[in-house]
Amino acid sequence: MKIFITILSIFLLFSFLGWCLEVIYRSIRNKRFINPGFMVGVTLPIYGAGALILYLIFLIDLKFITGAWEIVLKIIFSSILLTLIEFVAGYVALKVYHNRLWDYSHKKFNIMGLICPEFSFYWTLLTIVFYYLFYPWLGSFGQNVYLNQFLILILGISFGIFLVDLIYSIKLLDKIRSYAIQLQQTVDFENLKRQVREKTNNGLKRIKGLSIFKITYRVSHFIDEESRKIHERLNKNKKN
Numbered sequence: 001m002k003i004f005i006t007i008l009s010i011f012l013l014f015s016f017l018g019w020c021l022e023v024i025y026r027s028i029r030n031k032r033f034i035n036p037g038f039m040v041g042v043t044l045p046i047y048g049a050g051a052l053i054l055y056l057i058f059l060i061d062l063k064f065i066t067g068a069w070e071i072v073l074k075i076i077f078s079s080i081l082l083t084l085i086e087f088v089a090g091y092v093a094l095k096v097y098h099n100r101l102w103d104y105s106h107k108k109f110n111i112m113g114l115i116c117p118e119f120s121f122y123w124t125l126l127t128i129v130f131y132y133l134f135y136p137w138l139g140s141f142g143q144n145v146y147l148n149q150f151l152i153l154i155l156g157i158s159f160g161i162f163l164v165d166l167i168y169s170i171k172l173l174d175k176i177r178s179y180a181i182q183l184q185q186t187v188d189f190e191n192l193k194r195q196v197r198e199k200t201n202n203g204l205k206r207i208k209g210l211s212i213f214k215i216t217y218r219v220s221h222f223i224d225e226e227s228r229k230i231h232e233r234l235n236k237n238k239k240n
Contacts, residue, residue, distance in 0.1 A: 005152065006142025010055055011048035012158050013141075018047020038093070038101060038173055038189065040216045041165045046089050050082050054130050055138055057081075075131065079124040083115050086123070090114035097173045098180035100188045172220060179223045182230050196222045 022036035022044060037044045057078050062070050091114060093099045105113035145151045180187045196218045 002142070002146045005146045005155070006139070007052060008159060009142050009145045009155060010138055011045075011052055012043070012155070012162065013048075014051030015043035015045055015048030015162070018044040018050075021047075034190075038099070039165050039169045040172075041161065043162055043165065045166075046085065050085060051130065051134075053081060053085070054078050054127060055135065058131060058135050071131065075124065075127050078127045079120060082123040082127065083120045086119070087111065087115045093173075094186065097177040098186050099173060099176050100186055102190075103188060168216075172216060175220060175223050179227055182227060192222075193219060 019036065019039075019042050023034065026034035026036050037046075039045070057074055060074075062073065065073060090101060091112070093101050094112070094114070100113070103113045104110040104116040104119060107116040107118055110116035145155060176187055176189070176192070199222065
């Protein structure tokens with residue numbers, strides 16, 4: 001139970017911290033607020049999974065290598081592994097859901113626009129930050145959560161919200177997948193959200209709430225409307 005609590009705590013913590021990092025990076029770059037990833041809420045699972053892998057890697061005792069070389073080897077291996085995870089996650093989204101969640105095609109030496117040396121370098125920097133800033137206290141962090149009933153309650157509620165968000169977001173991805181198949185092309189998720197903002201800000205009824213939640217409603221509504229128009233055009237062509 002203790003191991004499960006530690007793993008879940010690390011996953012949710014870094015899913016949130018990764019979301020914060022992406023929000024800062026993308027919002028500064030685009031000069032407006034950007035909610036990154038495919039989730040509705042404030043989590044990016046790829047960061048949570050990455051942090052768990054880093055934590056487990058740094059726990060391994062390499063008896064055949066000691067000192068600074070052990071850390072260097074683990075950092076290099078972790079950076080390669082994180083790049084691989086990024087590629088697999090992007091590839092699955094691209095090939096299964098016909099959805100491009102990020103695009104590095106304008107970067108030098110990129111592979112399918114999913115990974116590139118520049119962002120692999122960023123993964124290396126994040127690995128170093130993780131090792132020196134977070135790793136030393138993560139074990140005690142999990143222990144403190146395990147021993148505190150209130151923190152376990154917060155953890156359970158957070159995980160429940162995450163699961164609901166994940167299920168809803170996967171359903172939205174399925175809808176985007178169907179829309180992409182109708183268009184017979186891959187959908188760029190960020191461009192889709194931008195297109196939705198431009199076309200629906202005045203067309204949709206005003207809804208209350210945070211913008212990070214409104215945009216998903218608008219994306220879903222937009223896809224429904226566009227799909228209906230496509231069906232109408234196809235039916236009209238068949239009749240003609």
